[in-house]
Amino acid sequence: MSVIEAKAAAGHIEVKNFALSYETIDGSVAAVTDTQIHVKPGEFVSIVGPSGCGKSTLLNAVAGFLKPTAGTVTVDGEEVKGPSAERGMVFQQYSLFPWKTVRENVEFGLKMRGMDRSRRERAARTLLGLAGLEAFEKHYPDRLSGGMKQRVGIVRALATGPKVLLLDEPFGALDAQTRVIMQQILTNMWQRLKISVLFVTHDIDEAIFLSDRVYCMTARPGSIKAEIPIPLERPRQQSMMMSSEFLALRRGLMSLIREESLKAMGGEISDQGLQGLNIDLHGQSLADVL
């Protein structure tokens, strides 16, 4: 754990004048335009936005998988040139190596760094213990539930002691109950590690519950529509989600996102439009037909 805590003071993400566009046969298509975001050392920042708004594109650029068309991405003043173990990443699709056991998955980053077997085994066991997974170290990912897989994914990303942790809709594939538990686990881990986190989600509750600040993005081409500080006290508890403070934040963010989601969908469905459809159910109820 000392590896991780030593770097806690670092991890300043700075994205300036960022734009990213794809080349297609019809010319270039802008995914993200004119975007500035930053994450201070030890801060938890979320990006929310309608689907296809480029929030994952932005995150992938910070990870080093995509090169910005314009602007810069820096971490602690150093330009991001490609993926590295300094920026741990957690994916929605779990992305555990199916041919490695839980512990071997967690060890992977340390192995890549050349740490010898017994040391990395010990480190992996410690981390798995913290996540309550020590009983499953010898299991293959195939046999774990989604929530457990993603806990392994997070532990694996933290094992190398990264400066920042990037999460791309990590709980998107989980059921609602598991997701709530995972959010609590993540906020507890973060509270302890004080690592900088950039978290992409389309779940507004999740963003508010976890974050110090939330960026809201516009529909494609994405840019920052609003930056909302979340003044809820730490440490966060599930019970806070019922507080008036939380609900006010939620209402604000909801209306911001709704506007953009409608734009992304190409407008609202009018009642008249539905009437015009004139569906003949032959006297049956909709439930019978389906």
Added chain:
Amino acid sequence: MSSSPAHALHPTEHQAPKVATQPPPAAAAPVHEPATFAAMVARWYRLNKSRLRATLIGALSLVAFLIVWHLLTKYRVVFFVRFTNVPSPLDVYDSFTKAIHDPKFLMHILLSCRRIIFGFALATLIAVPLGLVMGRFKLIHEVVFPVSEVLRPIPAIAWVPMAIMLWPTNEQSIVFITFLGSFFPILVNTLHGMVLVDPVLVRAARCLGARETSIFREVYFPASLPHIFTGLTVGMGVAWVSLIAAEMISGQYGIGYFTWEAYSLVQYADIALGMIAIGVLGLTSSLLIRSAGRLAMPWGRT
């Protein structure tokens, strides 16, 4: 449980209740009953019922096959196909008991096995690495793929005359034919496995600090293994087909030659014996590959 967050942040035992709230599907510990012998037998029976059933029906079906064969040959049935000269199961059993004490028969079998091992091993050693690098490096793919696509549809048997010209000894040309038979299925399946590697796993490896060679060894290779083993299984089948054909055409020894020679020498029981030997050898080798696959991929569900 963790109303005070300071607890949840600290040691493991406070995390433990959370684990319990998410019961893992298959990972839960089995319930241990006090095991009496009878209970264990009953339990084993319950768990293996469908497998027992399949084994039993399979055995019955084989016995039925032997009986039909026996009757067809005993009454020398002629009904479109002629069973007049076909040896009966008992004839074949007789020649089998003779053959297993005959060093010549054993030598035929050993020689065929040796050719398979050489040809197949060579094909594996060349086709698997070639498929892996073709899947990884575009230029190699672009260079090799057209040639392989042109040569691939040519059946290994069509290579026999060419093989005899190419190689100084008969033995070498037969091994070459066997090699060719298994080469392309292995190559194509390895390549297919490489194409299907999940790019997210590659990205995950990258941001854990993996460099090119490590990604190859730790991600691409294991991810392709299931397809590589499919290729090996198919390749082994085609290797036997090619070997037997080559032995019948140009061999002096080998189980294919033995079968063909039995026909020339009017030893009809030996024809069937040769065929059955080929079947058993083919089955054994594919079982060997399957168990090797299970050993190499302990993570897979089988």
